Amino acid sequence: MVISIASGKGGTGKTTVGVNLAVSLDKRVRFFDCDVEEPNAHLFLKPIINERTAVNTFVPEIDFTKCTYCGKCGEICQFNAIAVLKDYVLTFPELCHSCRGCLFVCPEKAVQESSRELGVIEQGRAGQVEFIHGRLRIGEAMSPPLIRAVKERIDKRQINIIDAPPGTSCPVIAALKGADFALLVTEPTPFGLNDLILAVEAVRALKIPLGVVLNRAGNGDVCVQSYLARENIPLLLEIPMDRKIAEAYSRGQMIVDVMPEWKEKFRGLYQKIEDILNGNRWGNA
Amino acid sequence: MKELTIISGKGGTGKTSLVAAFASLAVNKVIVDGDVDAADLHLILKPEIKTHEEFKGGRKAVINPDLCTACGQCIELCQFKAISKDYVIDEFSCEGCGVCVHFCPVQAIEFPENICGEWFVSETRLGPFVHAKLGIAEENSGKLITTIRRQAEKLGEERGLDMILIDGPPGIGCPVIAATTGASAVLVVTEPTVSGVHDLERVGELTKYFKIPAMVCINKFDINLDVADRIEKYCVQEGFELVGKIPYDPIFTEAMIAEKTIIEYSPNGLSEMVRGMWGRIINRMETI
Ligand code: SF4
Numbered sequence: 231m232v233i234s235i236a237s238g239k240g241g242t243g244k245t246t247v248g249v250n251l252a253v254s255l256d257k258r259v260r261f262f263d264c265d266v267e268e269p270n271a272h273l274f275l276k277p278i279i280n281e282r283t284a285v286n287t288f289v290p291e292i293d294f295t296k297c298t299y300c301g302k303c304g305e306i307c308q309f310n311a312i313a314v315l316k317d318y319v320l321t322f323p324e325l326c327h328s329c330r331g332c333l334f335v336c337p338e339k340a341v342q343e344s345s346r347e348l349g350v351i352e353q354g355r356a357g358q359v360e361f362i363h364g365r366l367r368i369g370e371a372m373s374p375p376l377i378r379a380v381k382e383r384i385d386k387r388q389i390n391i392i393d394a395p396p397g398t399s400c401p402v403i404a405a406l407k408g409a410d411f412a413l414l415v416t417e418p419t420p421f422g423l424n425d426l427i428l429a430v431e432a433v434r435a436l437k438i439p440l441g442v443v444l445n446r447a448g449n450g451d452v453c454v455q456s457y458l459a460r461e462n463i464p465l466l467l468e469i470p471m472d473r474k475i476a477e478a479y480s481r482g483q484m485i486v487d488v489m490p491e492w493k494e495k496f497r498g499l500y501q502k503i504e505d506i507l508n509g510n511r512w513g514n515a
Numbered sequence: 516m517k518e519l520t521i522i523s524g525k526g527g528t529g530k531t532s533l534v535a536a537f538a539s540l541a542v543n544k545v546i547v548d549g550d551v552d553a554a555d556l557h558l559i560l561k562p563e564i565k566t567h568e569e570f571k572g573g574r575k576a577v578i579n580p581d582l583c584t585a586c587g588q589c590i591e592l593c594q595f596k597a598i599s600k601d602y603v604i605d606e607f608s609c610e611g612c613g614v615c616v617h618f619c620p621v622q623a624i625e626f627p628e629n630i631c632g633e634w635f636v637s638e639t640r641l642g643p644f645v646h647a648k649l650g651i652a653e654e655n656s657g658k659l660i661t662t663i664r665r666q667a668e669k670l671g672e673e674r675g676l677d678m679i680l681i682d683g684p685p686g687i688g689c690p691v692i693a694a695t696t697g698a699s700a701v702l703v704v705t706e707p708t709v710s711g712v713h714d715l716e717r718v719g720e721l722t723k724y725f726k727i728p729a730m731v732c733i734n735k736f737d738i739n740l741d742v743a744d745r746i747e748k749y750c751v752q753e754g755f756e757l758v759g760k761i762p763y764d765p766i767f768t769e770a771m772i773a774e775k776t777i778i779e780y781s782p783n784g785l786s787e788m789v790r791g792m793w794g795r796i797i798n799r800m801e802t803i
């Protein structure tokens with residue numbers, strides 16, 4: 231089972247929901263922080279990291295003893311990562327999407343495999359939780375390949391919880407793809423609603439069943455609730471606006487650390503997700 | 516023309532509410548919503564759209580089943596595993612590299628240009644506004660941000676304005692790089708939480724990497740005074756000017772629900788602090 235936790239925007243409490251859910255289940259859980267630009271879940275789960283792997287991706291390197299400057303590699307590149315000059319070939323590794331088109335197309339075999347580092351994957355353990363996250367290298371623009379590399383460690387036989395990055399574009403899609411369930415976290419404000427609508431559109435485009443957790447409930451208005459009712463999207467849990475929770479968060483504590491009674495509620499949340507999946511009550515029907 | 520980009524390691528720090536407040540305070544500026552992934556500023560600015568353009572970014576491959584001979588070349592070459600066993604290309608996985616198009620022996624793959632969003636030039640009660648909407652699941656948010664920044668620069672020059680105020684995207688990846696490279700300065704809005712510090716350190720590194728002068732504002736600083744203190748020390752140590760500390764105040768949410776900037780909603784109290792901060796930002800910008 232793969233549950234991806236997403237929200238149109240960061241700061242809605244996505245990580246809070248993910249880590250509390252993971253530790254409440256009393257089962258072996260794999261937790262993936264796929265917000266590789268700003269991974270934060272480790273600050274709450276505090277895992278002991280025992281494995282670090284660098285993730286590299288292909289970039290071309292030109293062998294000038296073979297190159298005839300025919301220009302074919304530059305032509306096929308859709309990302310302007312190769313420019314062929316009269317007697318030189320410029321490569322821009324940070325623009326390269328690693329499609330290997332240049333490698334395939336070069337008649338002289340002058341394009342060679344080289345690599346750039348996208349970031350690292352760190353894996354460790356926090357109690358029952360097997361923890362995996364990616365960290366994008368500073369200055370690296372492309373996160374989806376790193377997210378995909380993190381997700382290769384999913385074990386379908388276990389419960390896998392994925393903390394997705396914010397937004398609705400390529401990194402989120404990379405994190406959501408292949409999930410069995412999308413849990414969207416939002417707040418009861420106009421910004422929260424606006425971002426939720428975008429996230430729902432993205433999840434529906436991917437045809438993944440979905441449900442919503444409303445965070446900081448009671449702090450705004452009821453715009454989110456009426457939207458959910460209108461769209462027939464299940465509201466699975468409400469977490470009230472509570473300064474105690476905000477302060478715990480600020481110290482790197484989870485809700486269940488300061489209010490253990492919440493374990494039951496997060497278990498209930500998981501149960502509802504299972505019920506939806508078993509009863510085939512598609513959130514996006 | 517000076518360009519100020521407001522960013523935050525992560526969303527939810529109150530960045531957009533602050534940008535809206537600055538929009539109330541700044542004169543002679545163009546406002547840009549550079550958070551094209553999840554644009555929110557229009558909810559407060561209520562723009563009247565004047566021009567509207569499609570944003571084309573890259574291409575996507577499509578296999579014509581009538582021509583395909585199922586030779587399997589394309590599946591073998593695609594590095595993104597975007598082509599299924601029955602030769603259908605998954606649009607969410609296709610990166611538009613065109614390798615399959617080039618190598619298909621029977622030219623069965625089309626490669627149409629992809630419309631992946633739209634952008635707008637609008638008028639608002641607070642001045643001209645350039646904003647965009649990225650299609651769902653589209654990439655190229657970086658390119659779209661660059662497009663609207665160029666448009667804002669053009670508009671600013673035409674109208675003889677002094678400043679471009681950009682509500683930036685979260686994170687440190689491609690959209691943030693597109694929203695900040697070449698900017699005169701950035702303001703990082705952070706909160707005093709352990710994750711806030713962590714995110715601030717990451718964006719701090721990013722601004723150093725690209726050599727952009729950075730200012731910092733701690734929002735909701737009274738949620739955790741110890742961490743707020745740590746952020747202050749970090750700023751001193753890294754040479755980032757701390758331009759403001761704003762207490763937690765539900766008035767931000769109230770103003771948002773009323774679709775107003777906090778300056779418009781309640782000119783006293785908190786707004787005075789934001790005004791003071793804006794003064795410090797302007798002073799700093801003048802020295803750049
Ligand atoms: S395709 Fe090969 S030979 Fe032609 S310019 Fe590129 S590297 Fe050189």
Ligand code: SF4
Pocket residue numbers: 578582583584585586587588589590602618619620621622623624
């Ligand atoms: S390369 Fe062309 S003909 Fe061969 S399977 Fe792909 S689309 Fe079909």
